[in-house]
Amino acid sequence: MPESEIELRDVRKVYYKDRIDIPVLEGLNLSVPAGEFAVLMGPSGSGKSTLLHLIGGLDSPTSGSIRVADSNLEQMNERELTAWRSRNVGFIFQMYHLVPVLTAAQNVELPLLLFRMPSSERRKRVATALGVVGLGDRMDHRPNQLSGGQEQRVAIARAIVTDPRMILADEPTGDLDAKTSEEILNLLNTLNTEFGKTILMVTHDPRAASHGQRLLHLDKGVLERDERTPARAPAAVS
């Protein structure tokens, strides 16, 4: 059994709005081994994105413990979480959110500004990341010169350029057509199987979900089902 990359114990998350408690996650327990491609599904408001944000260190739980990539997130302050995030997590969003005035290469280089490294090394990493997503020939293109699928590939390159241990994807194919979605999902599969990245993906699309090895169904903040998909085996973690 591979070591757990993500370990949640009795995690609760309650938002306060207009003096009303709104519980989003209710005592969630979850363990995701390193190198697994897990998919989070569930209706709107079930707590999928909140769970993703908690695991990514963007938010803190109301109670419970979250251990991700050998770190207890609930014990870290904002500054430590930010530094931890830059090293361990790559985020992919539905709407790509690239900086429109920067080229593809410059967008991918952005997270590397947080690391001390020579510019030659940065350029090398950017070229490698864009090569992995198949956009080695689009480095100098601005986002408005790229298709939606290509923009999402740049966003994936940006997520992996720091070589994080895991990738958190929030509906990465939600804005793409079926063919492009398939390409992006295959790319995520490649990152999982060939590069050993742990991937946690939120989606509403059952076809997208079939690319994962494990399906987690959330409803009203509770993990309702946890099942293995038949097709693929977990990646070997190097």
Added chain:
Amino acid sequence: MPLRVVYLYRNLTRNLSRTLLTCCAVALPMTIYVLSMAVIKGIDRFLDNSAKQLRLVVGHKTSIINPLPRGHRAKIEALDPTHQRIMSICGVRWIGGTVQNEPHPLSTLAVEPDTFAQTFSDYYLTTEEMADWQRNRQAIIVGRATAQRFHWNVGDRIQINPSVPPYTPFEFKVISTAPKAIDPITNICRLDYLEELTKQAVTIVPEDWKLQGWVSFFFVKCGSQADVDHFRVAIDALFAHSPDETRTQDEKTFINEFIKQQFDLPRNLMILASLTVFVAIMAAANTMSMNLRDRMNETAILKSLGFSGRVIFGLIQTEGLALCLSGGLVGALTPYVLFTYSPLRNFTVPLIQTLEIQPIVCVQAMGIALVIGMLASAWPAWVGLRLPVISALRNLE
């Protein structure tokens, strides 16, 4: 080029018209500041020169518009029988004047001719000019800026309509344009000529007009600063309880007070400059706030990528500083270049020889632009620092 610089440059050029307008909003106050400081420092130079002349100005105690009898001169001279401490005394009367078909008033003074050159040695008249001055009762020394404005040259015969009785045109002969005098505007003519013409033109003179034998001020040239301090008190004591009591001040204090009474240019310029700087802060702050609002999603994404609040704060502050420094550079350098290398360098304003813009004033303007940048971007940078990434990300969904 480093990505941070590229990102800064691209952010500034995203909305070019907004950036340029904000640059102008910062540049204009900086230009006003630089010009104001040039005027203020010019006046300071003028006042410092006045202080160096060791002159006292004796006027009427009640008001500068009340004249003093010319007989006061002999009484003041008698305070120093040795003539070692009071070097000379010159009575001066203001006649203003205009040139025909010219709306702008002139600054013209009629002076006692025998002591003018000694009392106002800072006019640096040549021997030939001195001889002309003594020989010709119609002699007039015109300020070089005034001469330039009306194309007057030495030897020209000119007409000035005085602003005092008899108001009929006076004819003068230009004997000098006083190229070295600190005051480039004022014209100097002879008091005896003014009195003679007044006598001829005005047949029935009401007694309270005081046209003959009266002056506006006496300028008393002293031998040392100690003499200035001594006679400032002694002269007023001499005329105490007389019908024409005096108020004696050193020339620097007198001019300073006169400026403050008339228009207080330095103070008003500083108020104007401060107000425009305040407006620049508001304009730049507005731009920075709009920039942040436009890029709120990007800021949230940068935070999710691992950019700390401090880094975001730094990025926004740097952008604000770059924006305002660009405006400051344009605003400070434009008047510097114009008034140093173009024909505008001969531009004169009352009391100021030429508008000289010193580099240090431009550096000060850049410093102010820096402060504007810091203040203008402080709030947006704080908002960026504190931006809750989760709620910002939710707004993107």
